[in-house]
Amino acid sequence: MAICALGYLGIRSDRLEDWSDFASGLLGMMKIDRGATALAFRMDDQMQRLLVSNEPGDTLAFMGWEVETDEDLQSYAGRLEKVGAPVHLGSRALADRRFVRDLIWFEDPMGNRVELFVAPMIADDPFVPGRPIDGFKTGPLGMGHAVLHVRDIEVMLPFYRDLLDFRVSDYGLSPYGLYFFHVNGRHHSFAMVGSGQQGFHHFMVEFQNLDDVGQGFDLAQMEEGRVAYTLGRHTNDYMTSYYAHSPSGFFVENGWGGRVIDAATWTPHETTVGPSFWGHERLYLPEDGGRKSLRDMRLRAAAEGRRAPPLIDCPWLYSEMAKKGHS
Template sequence: MKIDEIGYLGIDATNTAEWRAFASDYVGFEVRDLANECLGLRMDDYAWRMLVQPAQRNGVGFLGMKVESLEALETVRSELTAAGVAVHESSEAERAVRGVQHMLWALDPDENRVEFFAGRSIDESEFKPGRPIGGFRTGSLGLGHVVLGTPLLVEMEHFYMKLLGFGLTDYLDTEIKVRFIHTNDRHHSLALVKTPSRFLHHVMVEYKFMDDVGRLYDKALTMPGMVQTSLGRHANDHMLSFYSKTPGGFLLEAGWGGRAIDRATWKPEELWGFSFWGHVRSWETPENQAKQREHIESAARLGLRAPVEVNGEGGFVSRTMAI
């Protein structure tokens, strides 16, 4: 089974109205009004990459997994069924909302709805961000990444890695247990964290230009309580980012400069820590904040650093310098 990308995300929201200004004026999504009080959050050539829908809770409504063809979708059906996972047909109305020709769905071990689709339509109209930005890095990499807290880490690993074919990029196996997993060249499209209960921890969107992250950070600093994790750079995916609090209570990571991997040659490794510098978490306990400071100071003493990778898209430009 081969999943190409996490193509879209459904967000359950107890108050969809609060999402409009956050998504448009703050993040820079193009916001579209859809039926049944839903909001479509557009990032690129698709009608939306995230759909905010009214619900009795905040969190994951559904995860949309892209496969390349109807034949690949039938492989999903047969392999999940053989593994004892119930696979359901989508309705015509569901396919219409998502703009897809074909779709099946199943529940993961945490009972998150996972949708598998093929043949999603491109929206021919121009992407119009809610504020002036240079766009988001999506394309074949998908919408960004999603991080899920789960009490069923072993079962979730089996579902996403053994059944769906996600590969392990790196991991942490200390008092915090985390699995960063990939399905394309993005360092990770999904991360699973061992937690007492299931919840959506954060969603990462990657801007094409570093300046857009900086300007958003400037904006966030003027809004009390908005910055939940300070500006920093991750040690594994090399993302320059910070985290904001969404209307749904989970976090949104605004990032730039994410690392690409070669799936054919990549070898998983255990992490020593999360960040080279920064990423101070305001929501952590004083004890955990002290541990984080120890990691950051250790990285500084060792002089750990990494170059920014050039990928020829958006804000990345490679120039030959005469010496």
């Protein structure tokens, strides 16, 4: 029994035109018009990865997690109901709207809607990006990752870790709880920030080509206030990325070169060095509102000589470059 990938996300927003420009024009997703009620976006051969419904609220509507078999849906439903969590069987109409064979849905302890599904539908026509890019790193790794603000991490942690089998990659305990989880080889497909708030912090899409990130960063800088975090590199998953303000207020991380781990042998560990080796300046924060302390952590990491491992110790990146004939 296993949840194996983040399959899709749903957003509630009445800013469909803004989302069209953002997801297609900046991120490079392929727009699918669902009429006046919704916009959908593709990232690969799957029929739908992001759905924006024309509703007020500007927030996360649902997370869709793929399971391996129909039996997995039944097993998770039984496990959740055993601890008193109501589980709903998705109707045929809902499965058709999600472009999956079958699904169940329920809410986590903070009221976030979680959908588990099996067998996503594959499109007949090829993926055509909204701007010239080489595509996204998806496939068995899923669409990327999703990160939530949570009020009480001690309640949320056992729900995702123990009931849903999300495996801890690493965690930080100060100044508040921060947990990263993997469900496949991607270093993390889910994370939670124990900030005392509730809501969507960001989702991440990973590009196949670093230049696609850089060119998107150029485009984002042309829009006043679009860039939330400058270009930088994370310490835990080695992702080179920048963060953009979405039309709904939360962030979208645009990344490349993320770490792929061996989930079977990975050991969870605490991290204390801060989130980034360099960059990721939080432009949205005031100087005395956390921006300086995060900068100081990066400068300390640099002074201590902290680096991502050399290319030869980064198996995914090494293999990708080998495929393209680089030595």
